[in-house]
Amino acid sequence: MLEKLSFVATLALPLWNIPLMLHIERRKSSKDLSLPWVIGVWMSVLLMLPTALNSPDRIFRIYALINAALFTGVVVQALRYR
Numbered sequence: 001m002l003e004k005l006s007f008v009a010t011l012a013l014p015l016w017n018i019p020l021m022l023h024i025e026r027r028k029s030s031k032d033l034s035l036p037w038v039i040g041v042w043m044s045v046l047l048m049l050p051t052a053l054n055s056p057d058r059i060f061r062i063y064a065l066i067n068a069a070l071f072t073g074v075v076v077q078a079l080r081y082r
Helices: 002-015 017-027 035-051 058-080
Strands: none
Touching: 002 017, 002 058, 017 058, 035 058
């Protein structure tokens, strides 16, 4: 049961990046986001990715891939509208 709950959270948590990307798109601005924060979080996500991909934990691997992809979208949007 705990593994199923973790899997649902693995899918749900990175999906919160989608409303953020849409918010930036609608406003045509990312001025309400700190670029150092966005870049710092993105770099952290990317630096963790190799370890996550080598992990035997399937849920961690899936989370890391989805989070890296969707947070890259946030970075692109933030830079695009800055």
